[in-house]
């Protein structure tokens with residue numbers, strides 16, 4: 742679904758995620774249109790070496806009506822030597838050089854950060870992006886893709902670097918993404934996001 746970044750679109754996406762229970766709630770009396778909260782602006786910013794995280798980022802952006810920013814690592818990460826250097830740089834928590842980004846994350850209510858897990862860590866590209874932009878992050882949410890494990894350490898590192906806890910976090914396995922079995926994970930993530938926003942009384 743392609744939709745504009747509006748509150749209505751965000752709610753519709755969440756209702757689609759939650760199924761009948763939220764759909765029933767949609768029939769409840771609605772507040773007058775002029776009392777609606779302003780539309781949240783959401784940015785999905787991600788790095789992907791081989792396309793798995795990109796596929797999830799695109800789906801999330803579509804479901805959230807969010808803007809999309811691909812973070813490009815200018816260091817070669819292809820081939821055997823690229824792979825070796827990638828693991829080494831991630832485990833050493835090294836920064837890298839990223840191409841200039843198109844969007845200013847400070848202009849968004851929520852920045853959703855996505856990374857593959859490398860050596861039980863976030864990628865150097867996401868580390869570099871966070872370090873360059875964290876002062877402008879209003880609120881964050883995280884997602885990662887991984888072969889098997891490392892999400893807990895990766896998310897802890899991202900939260901520490903951002904200086905705040907994520908509103909929600911989602912880890913998907915590469916295999917699930919490849920066979921497109923990630924809708925229920927995304928649904929849970931969107932519901933967790935909505936619950937946290939509701940609990941805090943709206944967008945900060």
Ligand SMILES: Cc1cc2nc3c(=O)[nH]c(=O)nc-3n(C[C@H](O)[C@H](O)[C@H](O)COP(=O)(O)O)c2cc1C
Pocket residue numbers: 788789790791792793794795824825827828857858859860861862886887888889890891914915
């Ligand atoms: C250098 C390197 C290190 C990796 N380390 C881990 C790891 O610690 N744990 C894990 O489950 N998967 C690991 N993986 C697998 C990736 O996280 C996984 O394939 C991911 O979905 C790739 O995302 P992408 O296609 O967006 O680049 C590693 C991959 C690479 C290239």
